Amino acid sequence: MSTAELHTLTGAYALHALPEDERLAFERHLGACEACTQEVRELSATAARLGLAVSVVAPPAMRERVLREITTVRQEAPSHGRSGRSGAPAGRAGRWSTYALAACVAAAAAFGGVAVWQNQVARNAQEEAAQARQQNEQLARVLAAPDARTSSGALEGGARAAVVVSPSVNRAVFLASDMDRPPGGKVYQLWFNDDGSMRSAGLMDPSATDDTVLLDGPVDGASGMGITVEPAGGSKQPTTPPVALMDFPKA
Structure with a gap:
């Protein structure tokens, strides 16, 4: 091998x-x-x-x-210094992305302005990749932190949830399984509970019943978190009663 x-x-x-x-x-x-x-x-x-x-x-x-x-899907090789390794086999997703980009470039060529369009696409792709990489790195830091503590419990409808908090990283991760999808045009919004004052901590994927979310922002002095159903895009403050409240684990 x-x-x-x-x-x-x-x-x-x-x-x-x-x-x-x-x-x-x-x-x-x-x-x-x-x-x-x-x-x-x-x-x-x-x-x-x-x-x-x-x-x-x-x-x-x-x-x-x-x-x-x-066995039918090749895992991408780790990016730690090996992205330029010669002879490394390309994954199926990578090949299809290349074909799709080539097709888009060919279509744009028929209308001119290929260089400008291609540079914009490249910048957008790089920005999205950097954001995703930073998000994943932060999530992994929380889950792997030596001082990470976990609290779990049951939600309505038989769903299960857990929250992992790391004081040293000052971030938290929310994990859920078997959650009911929110009503059409709605989304689950997560909140930090700062002694009864709710601070937005991000949105869940409305199409997923299982989700892992790095809560948006530092934990600071928050004692727990809540979940509400909000309009698509989220709200500045909760507009509905919480569907769940969870205390953060004690250190």
Whole structure:
């Protein structure tokens, strides 16, 4: 197995999904690859925290089905200094993104102004990628922090939720599973509870019943959080009674 292929096994290793021979080969690789070691550490911590929001036992066939599915999708190699590695295989999503971009460039060429359009697309893509990367790094820092504490509980309709707080990072992560989707044109908005005063902490994905959200802003002195149903785009202050209130875990 090549070094480039070993770089793609961090996710499967973190989930204990590698066969014995690949596991041994990857563990030898970890001894010489700090980037993969760091990524395995973050993925393992994230998987452990996400498991706190799960309230049902997975069906017996789940593991087999997941392992069968992941054989058809190549994981992207970690970005820690390896984005320019020659010979690294491109993922399927990367190839399709390249084809889609090429098609858009060809269409724009028919109308002129390709250089300006392409530069704008590149800038937008870079900005979005940087924001997503920063968000994921912050989320991983909270979940993997040595002082991270977790509080979990049940929500209406059988949903489960957990909140992870790290005083050292001064951020919190909310995890939910099996939540009912909000009514049309509405969204779940998260709030910090500052001694009864609610401070906006971001929005959940209205199309997802399972979600992991890095709360927007520092925890500071907040003692807990709440969830309300708000108009799409959110509100400056809660406009409906909370559908859930959770205390932050004690240090």
